[in-house]
Amino acid sequence: MALSNWDTVVFDSDGNQGKGEIESFTGAICEVYKDWLYVKDTKAWYPSQGFSSNVIAKISEGDIRISGFEIQATRGPQNSVIAYVCSTNYKTSETRRMFAVSGNGFEDDEELRIIKRANQLGFSITTKLPVCIGLTSGWGQKESGEQYFYIEAFGENEENVEIEIPFDESLQSKWVGIQPETMEFAFKWLYETLGGDHHIGDGERKDWYDKIRKVQAVRYNQGDVFFTSVKESQTPIGEANKTIFEKML
Numbered sequence: 001m002a003l004s005n006w007d008t009v010v011f012d013s014d015g016n017q018g019k020g021e022i023e024s025f026t027g028a029i030c031e032v033y034k035d036w037l038y039v040k041d042t043k044a045w046y047p048s049q050g051f052s053s054n055v056i057a058k059i060s061e062g063d064i065r066i067s068g069f070e071i072q073a074t075r076g077p078q079n080s081v082i083a084y085v086c087s088t089n090y091k092t093s094e095t096r097r098m099f100a101v102s103g104n105g106f107e108d109d110e111e112l113r114i115i116k117r118a119n120q121l122g123f124s125i126t127t128k129l130p131v132c133i134g135l136t137s138g139w140g141q142k143e144s145g146e147q148y149f150y151i152e153a154f155g156e157n158e159e160n161v162e163i164e165i166p167f168d169e170s171l172q173s174k175w176v177g178i179q180p181e182t183m184e185f186a187f188k189w190l191y192e193t194l195g196g197d198h199h200i201g202d203g204e205r206k207d208w209y210d211k212i213r214k215v216q217a218v219r220y221n222q223g224d225v226f227f228t229s230v231k232e233s234q235t236p237i238g239e240a241n242k243t244i245f246e247k248m249l
């Protein structure tokens with residue numbers, strides 16, 4: 001389940017932490033999905049625009065105003081999207097906010113470890129070109145049920161290489177969830193996005209920022225919420241349990 005690769009932290013207007021979703025005052029929805037944002041708006045969607053389910057935009061980074069939202073997003077550690085989303089009712093001066101961090105919750109060196117092992121076994125695989133790595137039960141007459149790493153890559157002369165090497169659990173990435181260093185990076189970006197030392201002021205934005213900084217940040221796995229609630233899947237940053245999908249394997 002691809003969603004189980006993605007770990008998410010979200011703060012809302014009240015400083016509460018829950019699902020990565022916010023509604024604009026025009027009725028549109030901005031939601032976190034994997035490491036990007038979707039904007040959904042039934043009033044602006046039409047069938048032939050390339051998106052389904054009322055989605056009108058996919059945002060990985062940038063600064064955009066759309067469907068009542070002001071969205072600022074950047075890329076961060078763990079291949080994460082870091083986003084500040086707000087919607088303002090200018091008649092009442094009410095503002096809704098969402099701060100979201102969503103990235104790959106696995107350690108990022110699995111590919112290099114597996115390629116290094118393959119090369120130690122006599123293969124010649126380069127990491128300069130794309131590599132596809134997966135698990136397989138083996139080709140041909142290999143013992144049924146025994147697992148292998150399947151590698152589709154390129155050799156030193158850029159020839160296509162398809163090989164299998166024995167499975168070794170020590171080579172696999174471990175699930176760690178969103179890390180404290182990622183959150184520190186994200187909060188620094190948010191502070192600057194809100195105005196930094198010169199423009200954040202002493203008003204509502206500063207109060208909100210101070211409030212969410214004092215809260216113990218918690219993360220949840222996007223795949224887990226298919227089986228349970230966001231609240232039940234949340235744990236403090238740096239204390240991620242195995243995903244439900246991992247436990248099922």
